[in-house]
Amino acid sequence: MLRPAIRGAARGRSFATHTSSIPRNYPSITPPYPTLIQNLNHVRSVLKRPLTLAEKILYSHLHDPVHGLGDGGRIRGEAYLQLKPERVAMQDASAQMALLQFMSAGLDRCAVPTSIHCDHLIQASDGAEADLKRSIISNQEVFDFLESAARKFGIEFWRPGSGIIHQIVLENYAAPGMLMLGTDSHTPNAGGLGMLAIGVGGADAVDAMTGTPWELKAPQIVGVHLTGSLSGWTTTKDLILHLAGKLTVRGGTGRIIEYFGPGVHSQSCTGLATIANMGAEVGATTSTFPYTSNMRGYLHATGRGPVAQAADEAAGKGFLSADDGAEYDEVIEINLSDLEPTINGPFTPDLATPLSKFGAFVKEQGWKDELSAGLIGSCTNSSYEDMTRVADLARQAKAAGLTTKVPFLCTPGSEQIRATMERDNVTSTLQDVGAVVLANACGPCIGQWKREDKKGEENAILTSFNRNFKSRNDGNRYTMNFLASPTVVTAMAFSGSLSFNPMTDSLTLDSGNRFKFFPPSGQDLPSTGFTPGDTSFYPLPTPEPQPDAEVVIQKDSQRLELLEPFTSPFNDGNLELPPLKVLMRVRGKCTTDHISAAGPWLKYKGHLTNISENLLITAVNDEGGDVNVAFDHDAPSGITETGTIPGVAKRLKGRNQPWALVVDENYGEGSAREHAALQPRFYGCNLIVARSFARIHETNLKKQGVLPLWFADKTDYSRIGSGDMIETVGLVNLLQGHPDAIIKLRVTNREGEIFEIPTTHTMSIDQIKWLHAGSALNHIRSQMK
Ligand code: SF4
Numbered sequence: 001m002l003r004p005a006i007r008g009a010a011r012g013r014s015f016a017t018h019t020s021s022i023p024r025n026y027p028s029i030t031p032p033y034p035t036l037i038q039n040l041n042h043v044r045s046v047l048k049r050p051l052t053l054a055e056k057i058l059y060s061h062l063h064d065p066v067h068g069l070g071d072g073g074r075i076r077g078e079a080y081l082q083l084k085p086e087r088v089a090m091q092d093a094s095a096q097m098a099l100l101q102f103m104s105a106g107l108d109r110c111a112v113p114t115s116i117h118c119d120h121l122i123q124a125s126d127g128a129e130a131d132l133k134r135s136i137i138s139n140q141e142v143f144d145f146l147e148s149a150a151r152k153f154g155i156e157f158w159r160p161g162s163g164i165i166h167q168i169v170l171e172n173y174a175a176p177g178m179l180m181l182g183t184d185s186h187t188p189n190a191g192g193l194g195m196l197a198i199g200v201g202g203a204d205a206v207d208a209m210t211g212t213p214w215e216l217k218a219p220q221i222v223g224v225h226l227t228g229s230l231s232g233w234t235t236t237k238d239l240i241l242h243l244a245g246k247l248t249v250r251g252g253t254g255r256i257i258e259y260f261g262p263g264v265h266s267q268s269c270t271g272l273a274t275i276a277n278m279g280a281e282v283g284a285t286t287s288t289f290p291y292t293s294n295m296r297g298y299l300h301a302t303g304r305g306p307v308a309q310a311a312d313e314a315a316g317k318g319f320l321s322a323d324d325g326a327e328y329d330e331v332i333e334i335n336l337s338d339l340e341p342t343i344n345g346p347f348t349p350d351l352a353t354p355l356s357k358f359g360a361f362v363k364e365q366g367w368k369d370e371l372s373a374g375l376i377g378s379c380t381n382s383s384y385e386d387m388t389r390v391a392d393l394a395r396q397a398k399a400a401g402l403t404t405k406v407p408f409l410c411t412p413g414s415e416q417i418r419a420t421m422e423r424d425n426v427t428s429t430l431q432d433v434g435a436v437v438l439a440n441a442c443g444p445c446i447g448q449w450k451r452e453d454k455k456g457e458e459n460a461i462l463t464s465f466n467r468n469f470k471s472r473n474d475g476n477r478y479t480m481n482f483l484a485s486p487t488v489v490t491a492m493a494f495s496g497s498l499s500f501n502p503m504t505d506s507l508t509l510d511s512g513n514r515f516k517f518f519p520p521s522g523q524d525l526p527s528t529g530f531t532p533g534d535t536s537f538y539p540l541p542t543p544e545p546q547p548d549a550e551v552v553i554q555k556d557s558q559r560l561e562l563l564e565p566f567t568s569p570f571n572d573g574n575l576e577l578p579p580l581k582v583l584m585r586v587r588g589k590c591t592t593d594h595i596s597a598a599g600p601w602l603k604y605k606g607h608l609t610n611i612s613e614n615l616l617i618t619a620v621n622d623e624g625g626d627v628n629v630a631f632d633h634d635a636p637s638g639i640t641e642t643g644t645i646p647g648v649a650k651r652l653k654g655r656n657q658p659w660a661l662v663v664d665e666n667y668g669e670g671s672a673r674e675h676a677a678l679q680p681r682f683y684g685c686n687l688i689v690a691r692s693f694a695r696i697h698e699t700n701l702k703k704q705g706v707l708p709l710w711f712a713d714k715t716d717y718s719r720i721g722s723g724d725m726i727e728t729v730g731l732v733n734l735l736q737g738h739p740d741a742i743i744k745l746r747v748t749n750r751e752g753e754i755f756e757i758p759t760t761h762t763m764s765i766d767q768i769k770w771l772h773a774g775s776a777l778n779h780i781r782s783q784m785k
Contacts, residue, residue: 080216116158182200182205228335253284259272367460
């Protein structure tokens with residue numbers, strides 16, 4: 001059944017511009033500055049030292065600003081903060097599980113303003129209108145579920161085609177000094193407006209939505225001091241690509257990146273958002289910037305003058321920038337004048353190569369000097385500034401009679417950007433040189449690209465997106481995906497070769513003449529203002545909940561399934577975990593994409609049984625080195641049988657045998673995908689022991705009642721193998737409320753040898769309660785009774 005609201009979105013997509021203004025509820029989008037400043041004054045009386053901006057925002061959002069920092073001893077990197085986020089945003093894929101969890105908490109409305117954004121489920125194939133119509137039909141039941149749940153609980157619902165979550169948040173909800181959670185790892189994009197926006201799993205979002213204090217281990221603060229200025233081809237994208245190369249994908253873990261210095265103030269607000277967006281690629285908790293006049297300009301241009309005015313007043317009281325003399329845990333100096341365009345990849349966002357060296361790099365690697373497609377846009381780089389700079393290059397090329405040599409796809413970040421691009425002839429300029437404009441959605445950035453060419457073939461694409469793990473864009477693991485600024489992607493799409501450097505090289509025209517691009521120029525903001533586009537995409541601000549509304553889940557649905565609470569392993573009163581069988585030892589990089597693959601699996605986000613079939617299917621088994629291979633040492637045949645990882649996990653579940661995983665460094669890096677924690681738990685995993693964990697994923701495991709332990713001695717990793725039995729020793733002390741308790745693992749290997757392995761953990765008092773209850777949600781529900 002097509003529900004009218006969603007069907008209207010497809011039909012209502014109009015390429016005409018609309019002039020009516022966007023409805024706003026200013027109190028709901030303006031941080032409560034007087035209260036925050038008062039909270040900060042309490043904190044100052046304890047800390048008595050200059051504070052960084054990130055600290056000001058965090059500490060002013062403490063649930064208990066008077067006692068929340070204890071005696072003010074060492075906080076950063078050590079204390080656990082109980083915070084009160086102001087807002088939650090969820091994308092359509094992660095919102096399903098978040099809402100299913102919220103529903104089981106038994107409340108009738110969200111405790112904070114919340115929005116849902118339908119963007120990840122739109123598949124890119126033939127162009128905006130056709131793709132949107134087809135995707136709405138193929139995801140109908142999910143959109144119906146989300147829309148009906150939004151109606152019931154008073155959530156702002158952004159329909160398919162309205163745009164990408166982070167662009168919409170920046171245009172509508174973000175505000176200086178705000179603390180927001182989003183169920184997507186690129187939520188930090190909103191930091192471009194001088195706030196803290198943190199990507200979390202659905203279970204954390206449920207904390208904020210239920211008014212439960214949200215816990216965060218106080219991050220360390222890295223200061224990035226920006227001097228000099230960007231010029232020519234170099235953009236803020238190049239700054240973050242360069243920084244990713246310096247910091248690596250782990251360098252930001254457990255840290256907030258706070259930029260400061262004169263170089264901040266010369267960047268556009270959307271340019272800062274690009275930097276904040278990609279802070280996720282170095283694992284940073286989030287990124288932020290002091291309030292600037294360009295932020296003020298952006299708030300006014302997006303119809304939020306009253307928010308700008310309130311921010312001006314808060315800035316006047318010193319709230320929106322670091323105190324003089326504030327100390328950072330590390331300071332990185334970057335002179336923007338020294339930067340050059342940078343290309344990162346393939347397969348990891350921290351492999352940074354300056355543009356001038358990229359041709360030689362391609363040659364050294366023995367790759368074909370051939371680009372197969374250029375893709376621009378996404379939540380990272382689809383600002384008006386990005387698009388007008390790209391259009392400038394397209395105009396230059398068109399005047400020379402050039403069209404792009406390879407498919408050139410453009411994803412606008414929002415309906416407002418799409419409509420403004422269209423009005424200002426940016427779209428037609430791009431189309432004139434061969435661009436295909438896709439729907440305002442994630443599309444190729446998240447594997448939703450129905451690519452017909454290069455299947456299974458090695459090929460290279462350039463994108464202006466933010467993430468480039470293997471297979472992420474087109475599902476082809478041989479597609480080498482490089483990240484660059486939109487202007488570099490565009491210029492290279494005209495040459496079709498990877499070694500082309502638009503700063504120095506020229507192209508040969510049909511006439512035999514040579515053509516060289518001038519450095520691109522664009523405009524930060526449209527001189528005649530933004531046009532909202534099709535206003536039927538805009539939800540009513542802070543709608544009233546409709547308790548009588550029915551949440552639509554189709555009977556026998558393969559996409560949505562109500563959640564059954566997990567059982568606590570401690571229900572029998574024994575406060576050690578039951579003996580656990582080791583499923584496998586995972587080798588090397590294991591991102592949340594490896595644990596719970598995206599692409600075609602996205603359609604099962606709301607159906608735990610079905611999506612669990614993808615558990616770890618791209619992970620490497622350290623015993624043998626194969627992908628998606630596990631060993632069942634207790635097969636009924638009496639011999640060790642080989643199966644897929646989810647297959648063997650299911651067998652263990654079928655035998656009521658709880659199990660454990662042994663994993664390598666930075667386990668669970670990448671997207672904040674709570675399914676990567678839910679799925680192992682669903683199959684019976686109670687313990688994961690790692691050389692190290694990525695922060696968000698470690699918290700997600702705790703939320704689902706899986707105990708994450710760290711090897712005290714990393715070499716112990718190789719001492720445990722599949723089929724070994726593990727028992728915890730000392731967990732009882734932790735569960736009795738002693739976070740300092742030491743937990744050891746007693747391992748009985750398959751040869752019968754018994755030995756103990758020391759571990760460490762990061763469990764806080766509250767997280768211990770989640771573990772005891774079997775999950776955080778079980779704990780929250782028990783508190784509501
Ligand atoms: Fe969508 Fe890609 Fe942005 Fe994620 S990073 S929100 S998938 S556009």
